[in-house]
Amino acid sequence: MLDLRRHGFDQQHQQIYDMAWRYARERHHPLLRRMDDEDWFPADEYRRMGEVGLLGTTVPESLGGPGLDLVAQFFIGEAFTYWNNMLAASWGASENLCVNNLVRNASAEQQARFLPRMLAGIGALGLTEPGAGSDALGSMKTTARRDGDHYVLNGRKMFITNGPVADLLLVYAKTTPERGQHGISAFVVEKGTPGFSVAQSLKKMGWRGSPTGELLFDDCRVPAANLVGEVDKGVRVVMSGLDIERVFFSGHVIGLAQRALDLSLDYARTRVQFGQPIAAFQLVQGMLADMYAALESVRAFSYQLLKEVAAADDAGRGEIHKRSAACVLHAGNMLKQVLDHAVQIHGGSGFMWESEVNCLYRAGKLIEIGAGTTQVRQLIIAQELLKE
């Protein structure tokens, strides 16, 4: 198991990582096959995590939560992904994109109202739209019009992780459309709010069993008290959240890559060709060595960035914006190589749907797309570099 103290993290984070790793090995890994085959979301098993303090992880102790920090959340995500990347994806979207965002940005009154239920709840974040992906802010069409003590939301959100099953959603909409990205606000929308519905659940090549949906807001009346932060100031919430998300999901990359390497080592030791284990062949050894080097470079960069982001109060711009984009850009590039080698080492077995490396391979592609694509990350880095 991973020794976090070697990387400068403390005993408490080590204990949390170990606990999450053992929990996921016992409870999540056995669910992997069915989730992948049937696109099945184990809702009961998901909520059961709340019983051992693995939901609402960053909810403050004053509200009954475990009050963990971003570092702890990152390592739970890494451990979870190692054993079941699909359940980890849903967990990460809920815990980091939704819950942690509310912990950082919601008022005390809103936190008291919403966060306790996230100790056993599922959250989601709705930013992307059918016509607004990489240009999520500029092209956003969803509007929120003030009407008395409510806002009326109209529009569609696309590719929303947990959208079909979430209890609470953090949704972005334009309160002053003519102001472009400076007219965006964030709202908490509760499941069952009239006018809110799931337009479709989407069928994916990877992350199966983690529900992804298109959401519809049709004259959806949300109490004005659910507006998070200041009106028209949502861009700050989005941008800082995205930087944190990029580093957070680098932990998922480490989990995926470590699992792929471990499965490949096992396979190379046991698969016999030409009268010997394929691990004896230097060309196979070369792939294993390259996988390890790629993994460790992602680990070093991500752990460094994790410390920086956890300490930053200016995420969403400047140095941390550039570095978090660079971290996940590198992670995505390296993961591609690791997963490709893992399937190669498994030969024909790796091409089979039911092999675990095949599931990892299909999951890995999303790292180059979600939370800003590879090209968007390159744009962010280049723009920041050229400003200097």
Ligand SMILES: Cc1cc2nc3c(=O)[nH]c(=O)nc-3n(C[C@H](O)[C@H](O)[C@H](O)COP(=O)(O)OP(=O)(O)OC[C@H]3O[C@@H](n4cnc5c(N)ncnc54)[C@H](O)[C@@H]3O)c2cc1C
């Ligand atoms: C499984 C899954 C889960 C997701 N979960 C969520 C979620 O929970 N919440 C949420 O809000 N969103 C979520 N997303 C959406 C995700 O963030 C977007 O898919 C992503 O930002 C890309 O947007 P797009 O798919 O519309 O692609 P597009 O923006 O249409 O991009 C298409 C291609 O054009 C390239 N491109 C676009 N603009 C430029 C440019 N200026 N320069 C160079 N190349 C460019 C892109 O890099 C890409 O290669 C999820 C997506 C998936 C697939």
